[in-house]
Amino acid sequence: xxDLQAFEQDGLYGFMQNxxxxxxxQYDWADDFNEGMAIVNKHDKFGLIDKQSxxxxxxxxxxxxxxSEDLLTxxxxxxxxxxxxxxxxxxxxxxxxxxxxxxxxxxxLKNNKWGFINKNNExxxxLQxxxxxxxxxxxxxxxxxxKWGFINKFNExxxxxxxxKVNNFCExxxxxxxxxxWGFINKFNDVIIPVQYxxxxxxxxxxxxxxxxxxxxxxxKQGEFVKDA
Numbered sequence: 536x537x538d539l540q541a542f543e544q545d546g547l548y549g550f551m552q553n554x555x556x557x558x559x560x561q562y563d564w565a566d567d568f569n570e571g572m573a574i575v576n577k578h579d580k581f582g583l584i585d586k587q588s589x590x591x592x593x594x595x596x597x598x599x600x601x602x603s604e605d606l607l608t609x610x611x612x613x614x615x616x617x618x619x620x621x622x623x624x625x626x627x628x629x630x631x632x633x634x635x636x637x638x639x640x641x642x643x644l645k646n647n648k649w650g651f652i653n654k655n656n657e658x659x660x661x662l663q664x665x666x667x668x669x670x671x672x673x674x675x676x677x678x679x680x681x682k683w684g685f686i687n688k689f690n691e692x693x694x695x696x697x698x699x700k701v702n703n704f705c706e707x708x709x710x711x712x713x714x715x716x717w718g719f720i721n722k723f724n725d726v727i728i729p730v731q732y733x734x735x736x737x738x739x740x741x742x743x744x745x746x747x748x749x750x751x752x753x754x755x756k757q758g759e760f761v762k763d764a
Contacts, residue, residue: 539573539586541565548575550586558588569601583607592622603635606654617641617654626656634669640688642667642675651688660690671703674722685709685722694724705737708756719743719758728758 539550539557549560550573564576572583572591581599583592592599592607600608606617606625616628617636626633632644640651640659650662666678674685674693683701685694694701700712708719708727718730719738734746742753744764751764 539568541567541573557586558584561588572601574599574601591620592618600635603637604639604654606636608633608635608641615643625654626652637670638688642669651690660686660688668703671705672707672722674704676701676703676709683711693722694720702737705739706741706756708738710735710737710743717745719756727756728754 539552541548542551542560544560547560548562548565549556550558550565550568562575562577563579566574568586571585574581575584575594577594580594581596582590582594583599585591596609596611597613598608598610602620606619609616609618609628611628613631614628615630615633616624617626617633619625630643630645631647634642636654639653641653642649643652643662645662647665648662649664649667650658651660653659664677664679665681666676668676670688674687677684677686677696679696682696683698684692684696685701685704686692694709698711698713699715702710704722708721710717711720711730713730716730717732717735718726719728719735721727732745732747736744738756741755742761745752745754753761753764755761
């Protein structure tokens with residue numbers, strides 16, 4: 536174990552390494568170190584410290600993330616935005632929620648609608664969706680007008696909004712729900728495994744756990760029974 540680990544003592548948090556205390560307990564909450572920084576809480580405010588307990592980001596935020604693509608997601612008074620590691624505001628705290636940047640884009644929420652911005656705070660995908668998932672295998676699961684589908688980062692509809700529920704693509708297949716039954720599609724919206732199951736899980740190493748008519752078992756990507764669960 537090479538990095539510092541948070542520990543709690545008498546209601547306060549500090550850090551130890553290989554069983555030795557390196558930073559004495561002094562924080563109301565602390566996370567483990569990540570790339571030389573740790574998120575800590577003091578007096579109900581969050582900030583970042585380094586391994587010498589020097590304050591990198593002051594304790595002034597209601598929430599804070601780790602660095603992602605040189606920016607940190609922060610919130611104050613229920614508004615979210617982005618700062619750099621010098622604590623300079625890069626994108627104003629004007630959103631109802633923000634996720635971390637990924638491939639130069641961040642998912643944001645404003646007035647109950649989701650969309651994308653870039654690092655210049657330019658809207659790349661209009662804030663028009665009821666929900667947006669994170670990027671998986673090049674696609675985002677999207678909810679619009681109570682139906683689900685998938686788009687790419689260019690806002691092109693890859694899978695039409697026709698399903699009652701969807702899960703992220705995994706091993707090039709996504710589970711979809713229609714009329715209270717589940718099945719699997721590919722990225723061309725071809726039904727690969729019929730929509731017939733009461734419950735399905737993600738594919739992992741070519742197998743997916745499914746339930747049907749009170750029975751639980753595993754299927755392969757051809758929808759064939761492999762073994763009982």
